[in-house]
Amino acid sequence: MTIATTRATRDFVSRAVAAIPPSGIRRFFDVAATMQGVISLGVGEPDFVTPAHVIDAAKASLDRGKTGYTSNRGLIELRERIAHETATRYGATYDPGSEVIVTTGVSEAFDLAVRATIDPGDEVIVPEPSYVCYPPCVGLTGGVVVPIRTDASDGFVVTAKQVAAAITPRTKAIVLGYPNNPTGGAVSRDELAKIVAVAVEHDLLIISDEIYSRLTYDGWEHTTVSSLPGAHERTILLNGFSKAYAMTGWRLGYACAPSHLIEAMMKVHQYGMLSAPTMAQYAAIEALENGEADVQRMVAEYARRRTLIVDRLSQMGLECLRPQGAFYVFPSIRRSGLTSDEFAERLLHEEHVAAIPGSVFGHGGEGHVRMCYATKYEQIDEALDRLGRFLGRVCP
Numbered sequence: 361m362t363i364a365t366t367r368a369t370r371d372f373v374s375r376a377v378a379a380i381p382p383s384g385i386r387r388f389f390d391v392a393a394t395m396q397g398v399i400s401l402g403v404g405e406p407d408f409v410t411p412a413h414v415i416d417a418a419k420a421s422l423d424r425g426k427t428g429y430t431s432n433r434g435l436i437e438l439r440e441r442i443a444h445e446t447a448t449r450y451g452a453t454y455d456p457g458s459e460v461i462v463t464t465g466v467s468e469a470f471d472l473a474v475r476a477t478i479d480p481g482d483e484v485i486v487p488e489p490s491y492v493c494y495p496p497c498v499g500l501t502g503g504v505v506v507p508i509r510t511d512a513s514d515g516f517v518v519t520a521k522q523v524a525a526a527i528t529p530r531t532k533a534i535v536l537g538y539p540n541n542p543t544g545g546a547v548s549r550d551e552l553a554k555i556v557a558v559a560v561e562h563d564l565l566i567i568s569d570e571i572y573s574r575l576t577y578d579g580w581e582h583t584t585v586s587s588l589p590g591a592h593e594r595t596i597l598l599n600g601f602s603k604a605y606a607m608t609g610w611r612l613g614y615a616c617a618p619s620h621l622i623e624a625m626m627k628v629h630q631y632g633m634l635s636a637p638t639m640a641q642y643a644a645i646e647a648l649e650n651g652e653a654d655v656q657r658m659v660a661e662y663a664r665r666r667t668l669i670v671d672r673l674s675q676m677g678l679e680c681l682r683p684q685g686a687f688y689v690f691p692s693i694r695r696s697g698l699t700s701d702e703f704a705e706r707l708l709h710e711e712h713v714a715a716i717p718g719s720v721f722g723h724g725g726e727g728h729v730r731m732c733y734a735t736k737y738e739q740i741d742e743a744l745d746r747l748g749r750f751l752g753r754v755c756p
């Protein structure tokens with residue numbers, strides 16, 4: 361039998377997806393991956409391996425035959441640990457039975473949050489530079505991103521005044537992502553309280569991505585938005601295990617919110633995902649129960665690298681904020697006279713150092729590059745030598 365083949369004349373891709381620009385980060389890494397001897401300050405991922413006792417807990421769960429789905433919402437033991445953590449560490453109280461959902465990373469949690477709450481035409485305020493997934497995920501719901509530009513001069517943090525000025529009758533939600541990817545900036549408790557007050561006044565939802573909450577420096581105390589007066593009933597708190605516990609590949613995160621919002625997110629999650637990976641959930645219980653020393657060890661090492669990178673960038677004349685959190689620096693490259701795209705492209709090809717052009721992170725990103733210091737100290741040192749050489753040629 362022969363099967364007749366005809367060439368499709370349509371590409372079948374939806375208009376919504378066709379409208380999403382290709383990821384600036386991915387394009388860059390496709391090139392870097394084909395080159396030899398590249399030092400990557402690019403990918404935002406810990407260079408540490410997941411702590412051994414966490415891996416052992418996952419293995420033990422497999423040995424006990426825990427290989428099936430879990431409840432859609434996630435293992436109740438894990439949700440209890442998560443609720444305990446948010447209450448004791450951050451002062452935000454949630455009922456593990458109805459106000460917590462375990463997700464496949466904060467990536468899924470963010471997608472669920474916007475899909476469960478945003479209708480076509482709703483405006484969503486996003487301070488930028490920001491993590492690259494926010495605008496496309498909002499766009500897929502038919503929502504409209506209203507960016508707020510933040511700058512180095514204000515520490516790359518949004519103010520309540522800026523949020524108030526961006527509000528229109530169509531505004532539905534504000535996305536906050538602090539400590540911030542790509543800048544490392546963090547918002548003070550006082551300013552957050554003012555932002556919450558604006559949200560209360562205009563009856564807005566806050567989606568707060570706090571995935572870097574454990575990675576803070578110089579005694580910076582992270583404030584969980586939903587712990588602030590008036591915030592709980594209008595906030596979806598997102599957090600996860602990827603960064604603090606070096607568990608990016610396990611794909612595990614969670615959302616905490618009032619039960620009707622978790623219920624709405626559940627509707628999307630149960631059909632789109634069913635449940636988060638089971639062995640990862642057992643690993644996460646172990647991470648929360650016994651992983652504190654590991655977090656502190658990794659944060660101490662990030663802090664050492666942060667000092668190295670900030671000091672050396674400043675010595676090279678690249679202005680750079682000393683970030684309060686996450687594991688990124690976002691130096692200005694303006695003195696090179698190059699765009700951030702040209703800078704990153706040439707640095708990669710001429711010196712084999714991968715950094716991300718600031719332009720991919722939205723408004724306020726041009727004129728900067730993002731460098732991730734979740735890379736070995738010696739490698740960062742070598743990358744900075746190469747960067748110094750590069751600058752010597754570009755702007756002697």
Ligand SMILES: Cc1ncc(COP(=O)(O)O)c(C=O)c1O
Pocket residue numbers: 404464465466467468491537540541569571600601602608611612613
């Ligand atoms: C701000 C921010 N949110 C979410 C994520 C994705 O996290 P997860 O691995 O939990 O999906 C990242 C990863 O880089 C991030 O930087």
